[in-house]
Amino acid sequence: MMIDLSTELSGLKLDNPVIPASGTFGYGLEFAKIYDLNILGSISIKGTTKDARFGNKLPRIAECYAGLINSVGLQNPGIDHVINNELPELRKIFNKPVIANISGFSVDEYVYCAERMDKISNVGIIEINVSCPNVHGGGITFGSDCEKVFEVTQAVKKVTHKPVYIKLTPNVTDIVKIALSAEEAGADGISLINTLLGMRIDIKTHRPIIANKTGGFSGPAIFPVALRMVYQVHKAVNIPVIGMGGISCAEDVIEMMMAGASAVQIGAANLIDPLACKKIIEDLPKLCERLKIQRLSDIIGITD
Amino acid sequence: MRDINFKIIENKKIARDIYKMILAGDTSDIKNPGQFVNVKLPFQYLRRPLSVCDYNDGELTLIYKTVGSGTNFMSTLKNGDVLSILSGLGNGYEIIKSDEPVLIGGGVGIPPLYALAKRLIENNIRPEIILGFNNFEDVFFEEEFKALDLNVKIATLDGSYGSKGLVTDFIKNNQYAYACGPLAMLKAVYKKIHDGQFSFEARMGCGFGVCMGCSMKTNSGFKRICTDGPVFKYSEIIWEND
Numbered sequence: 001m002m003i004d005l006s007t008e009l010s011g012l013k014l015d016n017p018v019i020p021a022s023g024t025f026g027y028g029l030e031f032a033k034i035y036d037l038n039i040l041g042s043i044s045i046k047g048t049t050k051d052a053r054f055g056n057k058l059p060r061i062a063e064c065y066a067g068l069i070n071s072v073g074l075q076n077p078g079i080d081h082v083i084n085n086e087l088p089e090l091r092k093i094f095n096k097p098v099i100a101n102i103s104g105f106s107v108d109e110y111v112y113c114a115e116r117m118d119k120i121s122n123v124g125i126i127e128i129n130v131s132c133p134n135v136h137g138g139g140i141t142f143g144s145d146c147e148k149v150f151e152v153t154q155a156v157k158k159v160t161h162k163p164v165y166i167k168l169t170p171n172v173t174d175i176v177k178i179a180l181s182a183e184e185a186g187a188d189g190i191s192l193i194n195t196l197l198g199m200r201i202d203i204k205t206h207r208p209i210i211a212n213k214t215g216g217f218s219g220p221a222i223f224p225v226a227l228r229m230v231y232q233v234h235k236a237v238n239i240p241v242i243g244m245g246g247i248s249c250a251e252d253v254i255e256m257m258m259a260g261a262s263a264v265q266i267g268a269a270n271l272i273d274p275l276a277c278k279k280i281i282e283d284l285p286k287l288c289e290r291l292k293i294q295r296l297s298d299i300i301g302i303t304d
Numbered sequence: 305m306r307d308i309n310f311k312i313i314e315n316k317k318i319a320r321d322i323y324k325m326i327l328a329g330d331t332s333d334i335k336n337p338g339q340f341v342n343v344k345l346p347f348q349y350l351r352r353p354l355s356v357c358d359y360n361d362g363e364l365t366l367i368y369k370t371v372g373s374g375t376n377f378m379s380t381l382k383n384g385d386v387l388s389i390l391s392g393l394g395n396g397y398e399i400i401k402s403d404e405p406v407l408i409g410g411g412v413g414i415p416p417l418y419a420l421a422k423r424l425i426e427n428n429i430r431p432e433i434i435l436g437f438n439n440f441e442d443v444f445f446e447e448e449f450k451a452l453d454l455n456v457k458i459a460t461l462d463g464s465y466g467s468k469g470l471v472t473d474f475i476k477n478n479q480y481a482y483a484c485g486p487l488a489m490l491k492a493v494y495k496k497i498h499d500g501q502f503s504f505e506a507r508m509g510c511g512f513g514v515c516m517g518c519s520m521k522t523n524s525g526f527k528r529i530c531t532d533g534p535v536f537k538y539s540e541i542i543w544e545n546d
Contacts, residue, residue: 023515023516024510024514024515025514026513026514030305030512030513030514030531031514033305034305034306046516054519054521054526055516055519058506058507058518058519058520059506059507060507060509060516060517060518060519061350061507061508061509061515061517061518062507063348063349063350064349065349066349067349068349068350068509070509070515070517072515072516072517072519075516075519075526209507219349220349268349270510270514271350271509271510271514271515272344272349272350272351272510273307274305274307274390274510274512275307
């Protein structure tokens with residue numbers, strides 16, 4: 001049986017739904033040393049801001065049961081460097097459109113970054129990160145406020161013709177309301193979820209393990225939360241949803257797509273197994289065959 | 305970098321909370337002393353980054369300290385058990401031609417200096433060895449370095465073994481230093497010498513340069529301890545929070 005794994009995001013055709021998530025894959029260069037990136041559906045590149053950022057103090061990582069907390073703080077070389085160096089390097093090894101994940105500390109900064117990414121031919125989707133929990137005055141402060149999400153989405157839509165996906169934070173009381181604000185403002189799709197705000201304490205020193213005290217919790221432990229939110233948002237909006245949060249195997253991909261995801265992003269799993277995406281892509285056809293799924297896109301949102 | 309299955313052929317306690325594990329498997333990804341591996345353990349989400357103590361055709365030696373549930377579990381593993389290990393991570397030490405360099409290690413910073421000492425000897429360089437511990441119960445690898453026919457000096461904080469004091473008490477002027485140990489030790493060594501290489505440690509997410517969990521500022525820009533390091537040259541290092 002030939003299994004059709006292809007899917008679509010706002011007119012962008014993907015060979016399969018598997019996309020490494022922003023911040024867990026760099027710009028692909030390290031992974032290209034161990035497998036051909038062209039097997040991937042797309043790649044969401046490391047979150048980019050207008051200016052270069054070092055990010056937060058160390059430690060930035062704390063382990064948890066079935067996951068980890070990170071507080072990197074959007075370390076990146078700045079949009080000029082990314083456009084002039086990282087994206088051209090990635091283009092040499094990856095011949096499909098990428099997802100440009102951008103972040104900002106003001107509406108103007110989101111607009112500036114979107115305007116710059118709009119002109120880059122190998123950018124297929126602009127993903128607006130309004131959900132970073134690790135920076136002050138940006139990220140999550142936008143994503144937890146319906147009006148702010150509306151404002152950022154509308155402003156970005158005005159300066160780009162590329163599909164705009166809004167990446168949402170789960171740290172809100174009503175994820176559906178936020179998603180609807182993004183859709184109303186003209187978003188072409190929704191990415192969810194970013195990490196859950198979390199914390200660990202070193203019981204020997206009484207101090208938080210993370211220097212910034214709190215950070216974003218990701219990994220298999222958050223999968224049920226992500227799945228529930230994707231399910232709720234997919235039911236409420238009429239635009240595609242990219243589902244992410246703890247996906248670690250082909251079974252999780254199927255489950256997330258049944259909940260309503262048109263494509264998925266793989267995050268923490270890349271950190272502990274650099275071949276995670278490759279293995280998932282190899283396992284998907286076998287699993288589809290077992291489940292008698294001929295065309296993967298048929299299962300999107302199939303769960304009542 | 306490669307994910308390789310290694311089979312345990314020895315796992316024994318060699319000092320207080322310190323274990324030596326020898327594993328059989330493909331070590332060809334390890335090119336330099338001072339590189340590390342990232343070990344996957346059952347029931348632990350993140351891998352455990354451990355410096356390579358020794359490597360040769362098909363045999364990998366790791367020294368680890370039991371500090372939490374992961375390494376405690378590791379100490380219970382038996383011969384024949386198999387571990388998934390990301391091998392050949394980080395840059396490692398560069399062999400620099402110099403007269404009588406000194407290798408300075410503190411606690412679990414000592415292991416990578418053993419393979420380094422062997423490589424230096426292969427290059428006809430005979431380093432001096434300075435090892436620092438808290439107490440006599442913590443001392444390990446003195447005999448192994450002596451077996452390489454090297455001059456080994458030991459300092460303990462409480463004076464219960466070797467000389468009472470710090471590793472820096474033994475450093476002579478103008479010696480080229482290769483150091484690995486706690487941050488406070490590295491800083492103290494840095495102040496006593498004029499050139500050398502320093503191995504840093506950090507809590508890591510991936511260990512291969514993609515999560516940006518272990519970045520540090522250097523004179524040549526932002527670097528990742530896991531991939532651009534863990535070994536940094538004297539001239540690159542900036543000490544923050546001084």
